[in-house]
Structures are given as structure tokens and as C-alpha cells.
Amino acid sequence: MNQVTLKIGELAKLAQVSQDTLRFYEKHGLLMPHLRTDAGYRLYSEADVQRVSFILSAKQVGFTLNEISELLALEVTKDEKSCEDVKCFVDAKIVTVQQRIREMRRIKQSLQSLSEACCGGAEPATHCTILEALNAHSEDGLQQSGAR
Amino acid sequence: MNQVTLKIGELAKLAQVSQDTLRFYEKHGLLMPHLRTDAGYRLYSEADVQRVSFILSAKQVGFTLNEISELLALEVTKDEKSCEDVKCFVDAKIVTVQQRIREMRRIKQSLQSLSEACCGGAEPATHCTILEALNAHSEDGLQQSGAR
């Protein structure tokens, strides 16, 4: 096994986060370096690198660190119990991720409308905002019911 | 024109946020009720409702309030200047949205692998974590990206 080991500064640079952030993730149980030198220096492995990468991606798309740590803690083993638990939790997350993807698409669409409204066409386009663009593309917002 | 006007409590209920949150958005320039009663009560219009809806969607998919307020401030008019500016800004945002959508898909994929590893197949699946699932589905990790 070629054991990649990085010191905190090296991982920080690779992942483009601060050393403080890495220590902060450790303190909150998201990222434990799997070794320490005799002097107490943290040593990170390849798996740790992937973990950081995952944390950052997940954060970028709107998961909180708490949610991320739940995701990272997920582990399917053939124990019936954990199997059921994991499936439950994960299936719920899939739904929320799907919803977010939909929201993102809506937003992307309206950004595109906005961009096109601009230098795209010979259209009049005297005036266009993102809300108008969004509106033009879909007609759902909050569900409105009896608000008098 | 049927002028829908909602008082703060009504909008809060409709949008499922607190009244404090609505006032907070106002203080930060994201949401100005377009009328006030003589007594100073805020009155929100249909457009304001859409605005809240947009703010919440955008927030959910990882935009900060600052970014959202930039998006909301965008306005294409046939003034050459604004046209260029808007296109620039928006096109950059489209790229980041596209990236986030990709991240989301990756995460969704691995959540699905995780769910399936569980009760899905006759596979061995003695053990599976989200990182392994993620790994199985794609082989890119950190590297570039950026914007901070």
C-alpha cells in the first residue's frame, strides 16, 4: 500500500481550506486524521482527502455540517437493523436532493432567460429581471390557499 | 388589478418563515413591502410573495443572502452598459449553478448506491459507506474549482 500521508498544511493547500477549518472539522467529528506523529502532528491519508472533498462538495450544495456528518456516519452492514435505518434516512435525503436539483434547474433557467433577454435577441427586452424570467418559465411558487 | 395585500403575519405563515425573518430581509434590502398602512403596518403584494419564494429557493440551494440580493438586483434594460454587466455576472452564475447541479447529481447517485447496497440486491454488501459509494461512481476528487 502506498500510504499517502499529508501534514495539515499540505492537506489544507490541496483542499483549498485553512488549517483551522480542518481542525474545526476534526473537533466536530467530521474528519479524523488517522495517525499522529510522536510529536502530535496530524497525518492524513488518501481516505481523509476524499472525506474533505466530500464535505466541501456537500457543503457547497447546501448541506449543513451536521447533515454531512450524518451522511458520513451512514454505513450499511448486513445487520438488519442498520440496513433498515440507513435505507430510511437515505431515501429521505434522496428526495430532498432531488428537490434541490429541481430548484437549481429553475434558477438556471431563469438566469439563462435573463442572459438571453440581454444580448441574445432582437426582442424588445426593454426590461427584464430575474423574477420576471423565473415567472416566464414556470408558474409555481408558494402554494397559495385561503389568505384573505 | 386585484391587489393582493398581506400583512406580515399572513406572509410569514404563507411562506413558512418567521416575521422576524421577513423584517430581517427588509433590513438587508432583499424584500421591501411596497406599502405601509397609515399606522406603519407593512403590506406585501403578490410580487413580494414571489420575491420571498425566490429568496427561499435560492437559499436552499446554497446561495448566500448577499448573492441572492445581487441576483435580485439584476435588471436588464436596453442600456448598453447594464446589458453587458448583467450578461457577465449572470453567465458566471450559470456556470456555478451548473457545477452545483453536477455535485448534487453525484451525491444523489451515491445516496442511491447506498440505498441499493442495502436491501436492493443479492449482492454481498457486507459493508458500504457513502464515500465508497461515491467512489464507485466517479473517479474525481479535489483539484481545481475555486471561487472563494
Add this chain to the structure above:
DNA sequence: GTTGACTTTAGACTTAACTCTAAGGTTTAT
């Protein structure tokens, strides 16, 4: 014409997620 459910403001407090500081120990290059 007062009660109760609404609204207003200003300002203090909270939480998440960092970010910085101080005071020191370790490693490496010269």
C-alpha cells in the same frame, strides 16, 4: 371602551461555521 390578537421599533442574544491570537513545541536548512 376594554380585551386580545395583531403590529411597530431598537437592541440584545443565539447558532453555525469559521478565523484569529497567543504561547509554545518540532523539523529542516544553513
Add this chain to the structure above:
DNA sequence: ATAAACCTTAGAGTTAAGTCTAAAGTCAAC
């Protein structure tokens, strides 16, 4: 063998995004 460039900890400070409190004004109803 010492300076520069790393690393350690504990704890304080910051920023974003709310959330809560207090003291007071307003509105509908009984």
C-alpha cells in the same frame, strides 16, 4: 545550533442569518 517554517493547544473573536425581548401603538370584537 539557530533561524525559519512548520506544527500543537486553548480560547477569544467574527460573520451570516436569524431569533428573542421589551415597550409600545393599532385594530376587531364583544
